[in-house]
Amino acid sequence: MTEYSKSKLNTVNRLGKRGKYDFETIHGLVNQSPVVHVAFATDTSEPFPTILPMIGQMGSFKDSSAGLDSPLECYLHGYVSSRIMRLSQEAVARGEDGLPVCVTATKVDGYVLALAPFHHSYNYRSAILHGYAQPVESEEEKAWAMELVTNSVVPQRWQNARTPPTKTEMKSTTILRVKIHAGSAKLRSGVPSDDRFDLKDESVVNNVWAGVVPTWQVMGDPIPSSDNAVAKVPGYLKEFVEKENIRNKDIALKAVKE
């Protein structure tokens, strides 16, 4: 299996040709996003679901070398409020699969400026996963996931920071593992798509600029803290910043031409 099966839950209905269901696209988008948004229902008297920004990374504890095109689980870390932890634990205690959550990752690659506001859009890539969140209980899996998540922010950072974590740090860290139930992605690239009657109207075409403003996330030079005693920015960090800057710009520019 290398893709999520389509169901009522995950099928992209509007502009369906933009929908993608393969593991590689969806998992890759989650792994490239510094932040994912996680929605869950609360147990207050209020009717609203809530959203937390968290760090998310796809991985497989059983087969840590599994590629993006394999079935993976989503490991979540970040400002794990006591609420999402408590609700996940309570769900497991009730014998359920975990807390039902929705995880999304979104990248904006360009502002698509058409002749008419109606056809304005973004070039974007977004992924959505639905699944059941459980707190990771085993110490071994937790340590593995902490390394996975840390290295998802900056590759090789775990090996180049003070590790292993202390017992207190391990206890204070909470990781959620989301067993994926459904997933999909939606992508838009290219130039604006305008109506023929606007393209034929000289007063419109001669007055309205149409095209794309590409946009991407850029990283500046690393800034040492006052406590830092390492004279040079280490190679792994320098390389990460340089590579990401090139890659992100490249994606945004290529999206215009697709």
Added chain:
Amino acid sequence: MTEYSKSKLNTVNRLGKRGKYDFETIHGLVNQSPVVHVAFATDTSEPFPTILPMIGQMGSFKDSSAGLDSPLECYLHGYVSSRIMRLSQEAVARGEDGLPVCVTATKVDGYVLALAPFHHSYNYRSAILHGYAQPVESEEEKAWAMELVTNSVVPQRWQNARTPPTKTEMKSTTILRVKIHAGSAKLRSGVPSDDRFDLKDESVVNNVWAGVVPTWQVMGDPIPSSDNAVAKVPGYLKEFVEKENIRNKDIALKAVKE
């Protein structure tokens, strides 16, 4: 009233000093985000809430000159699936205030690299709103909101595109208005905060680079589409790109020093 009152729903519990409740901070964050994430409960047999990336902008139709520090409503546009529209309409038809939703806007300003992985963080700004979504029914308010949303992407774009919309465009456009029930923001800035025992350990301090990698959204030069007939990039667009690039970089760099 210039801030949201604190309740169980919106109080920032973890690291509470990072919490903010004033209208200006929260509304400003929504308005600066090209994309917001909107969560709502579905009516399928599945237990998962779902999330849509949408365009969101705070505003007041009754007092369109109201500032960010005023009570405002959130206007949503984008890939409004038939589902969120239908659910909002159904809620109104049942005599309810609308569909309960959660709207979030998140900006990452820097990668905070501490000595220990445990103290790694992001400099970030995130806003969260809870409220009731209703489809905008009045033609006048809808036209106003379409202009608000278009100009939130690129200022003055509405005036510089082909307007007004055709009757078909008006009919095909759906705008949701969210009446805000609660809101809060959470912000982190500055350098890493490490434990004293790590800072005193020379083998740690001399080997682990500590500091911040600032990050921000950058826009490239506007790329005309093959249908474009306007020779020069118009002033309002050039100015927008230049100003945003300076502002975004400035925010990320200033956050390190705070």
